[in-house]
Amino acid sequence: xxxxxxxxxxIVSEKSYVLAAVxxxxxxxxxxxxxxxxxxxxxxxxxVKVVEVRTLSVKSKPKRRGFTAxxxxxxxxxxxxxxxxxxxxxxQGLANLxxx
Numbered sequence: 001x002x003x004x005x006x007x008x009x010x011i012v013s014e015k016s017y018v019l020a021a022v023x024x025x026x027x028x029x030x031x032x033x034x035x036x037x038x039x040x041x042x043x044x045x046x047x048v049k050v051v052e053v054r055t056l057s058v059k060s061k062p063k064r065r066g067f068t069a070x071x072x073x074x075x076x077x078x079x080x081x082x083x084x085x086x087x088x089x090x091x092q093g094l095a096n097l098x099x100x
Contacts, residue, residue: 003041006033010090011077019079025088029055029078038078048086054079 008028010016016026029038035053042050060074082088 001030001033001037003044006030006037006041007045010088020088023084023086024079024081027078027080029076031057031074031076033076033078035078038080042080042082046088048088049083050080051083052081054081 006029008030011026011028013026019026025042027038027042033041035055038055039050039053042048042053055076055078058075058077060071062069062071064070
């Protein structure tokens, strides 16, 4: 897998903005990717130095729409801490919009 296949997209939520203030960024990642692959992918894509990677599997939840019942997909999330002073511009631009 290459870096673009490992890091699928950033996660945009209130909690991820709070973590971004302390140099921790949240991404949706490939379910089969391990911490070393995630670290290398983030360093390659965003030109930052990764200090720590934490991963968790988000479980599927039951959903209903009328009589039709189903489940959402399960997926994998990674919280990546970068070296102090480094930043990922995707999150910085969105955080600046909230301050205005």
